[in-house]
Amino acid sequence: MLWPALTLQLGYNATLVTIGATLLGIAAGITGTFLYLRKRALVSDAISHATLPGIGLAFMAMVAFGFDGRSLSGLLAGSALSALLGLYCVHLLTTRSRLTEDAAIGAVLSVFFGFGVVLLTIIQTMVAGRQAGLEGFLLGSTAGMLGADALVIAIGGALTLAAVLILRRPMTVVSFDPEYAEASGLPVARIDLAIMALALAVTVTGLKVVGLILIVALLIIPPVAARFWSDRVETVALLSGAIGGVSAYTGAALSAVIPNLPTGPMIVLVAFALFVFSLLASPRRGVMAAFLKFRAYQEQVHLRQGLLALAQGQPIYERLTLRLLQRRGLASADGVPTEAGRARAAKALRDEARWRVARKSAAHESASAHYDGLTDIENILTGDQIAELDAQIPGPQEAPA
């Protein structure tokens, strides 16, 4: 069952739903990148929780006017309006009162959500015997989703992506350096608003698939995971889109196969798995890389200090230093240098002398930035430059190696 779901062979509707979810995941990942870079990720949580009263009220209104209360576009329109109101409340509380943004988010989020739950309860008693299915908006459900619903989601995702593409440059400048952006004439407040509006669009579009409680995860986890792999905004955004897309695709397919399994939690779990993998395995920012780098660096430092000690005939006290020298055949167990050890030690000492001269000279400033007490000077400067340095080394010259 899983394989047909993953290869989109579960029939027309299921396929449309999976494709719609994937597009939504991509849009969420890319939009979320700018939310994360602007350090406003939590605002999306307020937005998503603030959608619930809108869903309830839209349903009631549609039923009251004799329409089908379950019309997805109608419910989404209602949720967008109430999310906008929530966003405006956060903005008002932050700018007009002494509340900080986190407190404002907490207040708005819980009040709107509470009101929404009350409305849902009323709906369940009011529309007796009618399966409204509004609970599906809490945790996401693709059950009973129509092809037309999937189309709404796909279009929403595509429009959001187009807007991000157009606004990516100003959004990047505003996220990195808002004061500079303001001074260079960018409408910072409006760009911030655009970032929020895009997050709102993704949230509303994704309500049905991911559910309002967990949609925030699809906006935050992909960019945070992607950040481990790249140091460029464009790449982070694209990777984040890919992570969001894969998560949504896998999650939607899984929940199509397993009955009663809500989509949102599955999507979030897949995204989380990708996050953990990134956290551990990223070659530059990952936990494992950091540990290995630390160990390698520690060994380098010990080796260098050991060599310098050997060169100056000082005793070596640290066991790790001694073990490293010994393992490389540079010294015996009691700290007496071997032939190779003596040569390496002399070179280390000469390197230090050269660095001392280089770091004093303004001409080698950019090279001096590489000085860390470890790097061989030949890797930084040319032979001619080193010969020039050697001429400036004060005191008796060591024999060249």
Next chain:
Amino acid sequence: MTALELATENGARALRASEDTALEIRGITVSYGGTPVVLSVSTRVPEGSMTAIIGPNGAGKSTLIKAALGIVRPLAGSALFFDAPLKSERQRIAYVPQRASVDWDFPTRVIDVVLMGLGRQLGLLGRVRSTHREKAIGCLSRVGMADFAERQIGQLSGGQQQRVFLARALAQDADLILLDEPFAGVDAATERAIIDVLQSLQASGKTVVAVHHDLATVAEYFDRVLIINRTVVADGPVETAFTSEALQTAYGGRLVTAQIDRLSQTQAG
């Protein structure tokens, strides 16, 4: 003479001067909450000059610049750039914010930061072409950072970060460049590199205004000084405005008396 009288007199003297004006601040007052941080500051910066804004901590130096540039909204007053409102002259102005005002772990490279200075030329969807890239590298080499173009900005030292910020401003080809504490926490090599660039800008007719904190280098680096402590204390050429009395008024207290004495001695000697 009280600070206010001094300010008025200096303001009047500045207004009498006949050169073209790069920046004119007219009675800017800024307040965060109740108390004003900047109180009715007026000044006039002639084109082609190099002005230091100095004053004690919390004197409103940075706030004054930010208010002039519209980054913070002044309670009262306004600023004119080249005798016109900010809106129409924006492309002639470059701003170098405090280094500490941004998150240096932001996923971007040195060259991308400098390319931000070309935002106006690039537009929303324009591609970064090799001409833009060459321009950015050129600005980086003016501050001695061309070798670092592909580095992630988080890997730079404080001084290098400051130079990247300066390179971004250079990319704008502005006629007036405003810097907020460009020498704060930078190494000697960076300070030298920055001042060389600023002086070459001045030599080519540009106007430089910098918030500065090191009294010892004011006379060496700048030709004009604006001393403020919420209000204007002194304003004008370094020779006439940068006096120990003005510093005493602005900084007050015993703590700096020794430093001020030393300064006036070095100036005399």
